[in-house]
Amino acid sequence: MPVAAVIGAQWGDEGKGKIVDMLAEKAAYVVRFSGGDNAGHTVVNPQGEFKLRLMPSGIFYPGTTAVIGNGVVVNPAVLSQEMDDLNSRGVDTSRLLISDRAHLIMPYHIVLEGLEEEARGGAAIGTTRKGIGPAFADKVARIGIRVGDLLEKGVLRDKLAATLEYKNKLLSRVYGKNPLSLDEIYDQYCGYAERWAPYICDTTAVLAAALERDDAILLEGAQGALLDPDFGTYPFVTSSSPLAGGGCLGAGLGPDKIKHVLGVFKAFQTRVGAGPMPTELDDDIGRTIRERGHEYGTVSGRARRCGWFDAVAARFSARLNGFNSIAVTRLDVMDTLPRLKICTGYKVNGKTITDFPASIATLEKCQPVYEELPGWEKPTDSVRIFTDLPVKAQKYVKRLEQLVGCPASLISVGKRREDTIVRRSIF
C-alpha cells in the first residue's frame, strides 16, 4: 500500500490532523498537498497538544519525513514561527522538505485580501485572511513567486519588482493605501532564503525514489471537499483543491499511485465562515454540539456553525473523491443527545432532491429532509472495539456507512491518538 490519502470530506476541521498523526507511524513520508496556513490541524499525542498550520502532521515520528508539496502556498514567516514553537517543545523538525515549486505568500497577498474582504461587505467570504486566495490567484495569473526563487536572488528581486509595481498600483489607485517597499520585502525574503535553503528541493524526485523503494506515503489533505473551488459552495470556497485528485497534482504523483483514499467525516456537520449549510442548527442542540465538541477555530478561535450530518453532501463528497473507506470522528460528542437526525435529502421548489446542487441560491433554499435515530446516551470515549460501542451508536455508524456508500475503517472517540477504534488498517 504505497500511497494513501487522508481527505477532509465536509467543510474542513473533520479531524484530519488526528488521523494523520495516528496513521503516520507507518509512513515514511507525510505530504501536505494543498492549501496553506489557512489549515489548522490539531494533534494530541504523547508529546503534547499541537495546532499545526503548514507543518505536516507526520513530523512527530523520527522515521517520517514531512513534505510540503508543490500544491501548497507557503508563508515563510508562519512556517518559521511554527518550527520555532515545535523546536521549543522538543519536537525535531529537521526532517522537513519543501517543494521548490510551491508558491510563496507575500505581504501584499495578505494586505489585499483584507481590503477585498472589506470591499465585499455583507457578501464577504469569511476567509482566514492569510493571503491564500490572492496567492493562488497569482499562481494561475503567472505572476506568483515560488519557493525555489528564494535560491536565486537575482530572479527573486526581478520577479518581486515586476509584481510589486502592479500590486502597489492596486493598493494606491484602487484602495487609496500606501505602497509597499520593494527593498523591505526583498530583504525580508532574503532572510527567509537563508533559513529555508537547506529544506528546499524537488520533492517530486524524493517521492519518486520513495515509490521505487515501496515506502509508504501518506497524503495529508487540508480543508474539505465542500470547500473545493469547482465542487464546493462556490464562491464560498477556498482556492486550491482539497480533493484526492488535488493530492496527485499537489504532490506530483500519478493518480494510479494512490491505493487508498480515506474520507474523514465528523459524526455531524460544521462550517466556519460564510456560505450555505442546509443542516445548520441555530438552537440548543447546535450549541450543545459546539460546546461539547469545542467547535471553535483551531487557529482563529471563530465559533464553528454546527448541524446534523448531511448525507446528501457526504455522498457527493464520496463520489468526487472515490473514498475506499471513511473515518468517522467525534462520535463521543454526540454521547449526550437523546435523538439524532441525519439529512437524507433536500426539499426545494416543491421537489425532494438527493444531488448536491451547484447553485448556492438553490442550496440556500434547500430544506433538509431528516430521518431520526435514537441517541445512545452513554459515554463512548473509552471504547476501542466496535462491538463494545452501545448498539445504538453502532447503528448510527452503520447508517452513515450505508448512506456514504463505504465502510468506516476508523472511528474516533476522543482527540488523543489512542482514542480510536480501528476496524481495518490503511497501510
Ligand code: GDP
Ligand atoms: P482538522 O483541521 O481536520 O485537522 O481538524 P481540527 O484540528 O481543526 O479540528 C478537529 C478538533 O476535534 C480538534 O480540536 C481535535 O483535537 C478534535 N478531535 C479530533 N477527533 C476527535 C474525536 O474523536 N473526539 C473529540 N471529542 N475531539 C476530536
Ligand code: IMO
Ligand atoms: P482545515 O485544514 C475549515 C474556510 C474559511 C472560509 C473559506 C475560504 O483546518 O480543515 P480561505 O482562507 O481558504 O480563502 O477561506 O474556507 N477554510 C476552512 N474552514 N477548516 C479549514 O482548514 C479551512 N481553511 C479554509 O473559513 O470560509
Ligand code: MG
Ligand atoms: Mg482545522
